[in-house]
Amino acid sequence: MRHILPALTAAAVLASALVATAASAQPSPTEHALLHALAAEVSPDQQHATIAKLVSFGTRHTLSDTKSDTRGIGAARRWVASQFAAMSRDCGGCLTVETPSEVFTGRRVPNPTEVMDVLAIQKGTTDPGRVIVISGHMDSRVTDVQNFTSDAPGANDDASGTAAVIEAARILSKHKFPATLVFAVLSGEEQGLYGGHVLADYATKQGWRVEADLNNDIVGNSEGINGVRETTRVRVFSEGTKSVETAAEADRRRYNGGEVDSPSRQIARYMDGLAGTYLGNFKVTMVYRTDRFGRGGDQTEMIKAGFPAVRVTEANENYNRQHQDLRTGNGIKYGDVIEGVDFAYLANVTRVNVITMASMAMAPAPPTHVDISGAVSADTTVKWRPAADAQRYRLWWRSTTDPQWRFSRAAPPTGQAVLKDVNIDDWYFGVSAVSPDGWESPVVFPGAPGSWAHEDAPPAPAAPGTPGSKP
Ligand SMILES: [Zn+2]
Structure with a gap:
């Protein structure tokens, strides 16, 4: 920059x-020179390479093959783990790669299936119990959510979020922070937010004091279904009142205020402020909702566990490119292909995440x-x-x-x-x-x-x- x-x-x-x-x-x-420097390091080319590789696994459906090294969710998660391991070699072993998993059966998981996340943990230098998380999900889908064999490139949903996580790890692992950073590539999102649940369980078991989870899901497309290109802002969704609020707390809050001031909302404000200070023509649009209307994301599993979390999503979505079989109909190309990703835009979204993680991790609790x-x-x-x-x-x-x-x-x-x-x-x-x-x-x-x-x-x-x- x-x-x-x-x-x-x-x-x-x-x-x-x-x-x-x-x-x-x-x-x-x-104003901190470090944050300008970190923002400048985010590379659209790196993120292009990451998404191209993820797309190359054909499908990353949660129920897909786990044995092949070239196709399916197993190949994808081993490749992500190998990326984190390579970064760790470059930083003197600063990242620990963990793969927490749980077995689930559910409405969209007919047979017991192991859902595995891939985490890279960069331990804080002075207060490792404080944890700042960035997450995205690697699993993908087509029109039929149970179809685990057809090609499901998931370039934007959510290889883009995964690429934000991996790029954040590449950049931030070159620096030291008082608090711990966790780079979380989740799975099982499309089948029912299972990877978010695995992450929340793991964080609870580790006794982490999670100060924020920045959940990046659908962050790389800039041309909406209405044809409008939105390249200068990203939406940050946050709950207004805490999911874990008790009835007595709600009584007091209704009287004295606090409906729009949960920790998750403060993180959204923090991101808004940092983008305003450090990024040029790129802004945060806060949305006073936990997620998009009637739709879900892994951050809800974190807030249910009592951890502040926000959802980061592009400003203007294109639904022809989400959860669609690859096809052409009525002159419209359907499917979540890499051509739908705007890498300059994705880099800016990633910058918002990187400077937020660094700033929170450098700051006191x-x-x-x-x-x-x-x-x-x-x-x-x-x-x-x-x-x-x-x-x-x-x-x-x-x-x-x-x-x-x-x-x-x-x-x-x-x-x-x-x-x-x-x-x-x-x-x-x-x-x-x-x-x-x-x-x-x-x-x-x-x-x-x-x-x-x-x-x-x-x-x-x-x-x-x-x-x-x-x-
Ligand atoms: Zn998604």
Whole structure:
């Protein structure tokens, strides 16, 4: 990319001038040369080679042959594992390749079938229990979801997501990060999100503190079925309220707010902010839904297990190229062939993922035990639990109808700060953690709606069920 140092310096000067004033979007205000460099490394040619190889296996249907080395899901997963192993040799063994699997029978899996994921794990240098995941699924299908013999190239659904995962591993494995990175190539998605389930089970068994799963599914096509080309933005879908919210938590949240502030949503905002800062003419469009209407993806298995996760999908899909037998009819070419992938577009989507993973892994963990108070007062007090890896914190707030964090102010490491003359009733609040060298975590919304993990419940800001108790 063409970013030059003088621009960085100017940005740094501007950034310091912004301290304690308004900012437009998280993250800010420190701009990191590393993220520009990582974005510049993403190679459309590498991703083309990856997708061409995956397509060459004919079909990667979950029920297809596992013995052949040239055709079927078995050949595909062994090739993915070999790619990760080769990268690991290039980085002094920095990647561990794991292949967790489970046997499933289901509506789309008539006979017991082993569903196997291929993971590359890049252990964090100082806090390996913190885990940032990128995922995509390698399995493919045609019109009949049970047809495991016909050619199913799946170039975009989801060799494109798989290519994003593999390219992220190639680039990020050349660097060291405090937190662990996991590059996850899943299987069994088309048969019922089984690979996402295997990943969630594996993460739970390992005791990983998964801070994000960026699930990339259908990320390489830029020309929609309506003929419109959308090359400058990608959609990031995220749930608004946590799938694992309890009834009591929902009661409190309905009263005090938090419907649009789950950890998954904060990750979408974080990605939006990073794309705005580091990528040129490429933006994130946040969609306030877990997935596309009535459709699914592996991220839902992660959020059901309590792990924040988002779905990344191209801006404008072409349904003639999804889940279709290869054929021509009425002058339309059907099928998910490699000619339908826009590699410049896929590279930009991959850049959003790479800089998000790097930024989160360099930053401290998202703050815990975030709480706010200040009813019937002119000021708002924000509290959180100080952590060893954060040098300082940043308070963020926005109007309750704003999609993105808007105002921010530096906060001390003490775990408490007062926003003078910022009325608690009118704003949504959050806290991010900042490392000594300026890496910033996603913003955490107070209480159960925003907490990354289940915490001992903070004192309720207002007693649920007794709305009349405050004047
Ligand atoms: Zn898919």
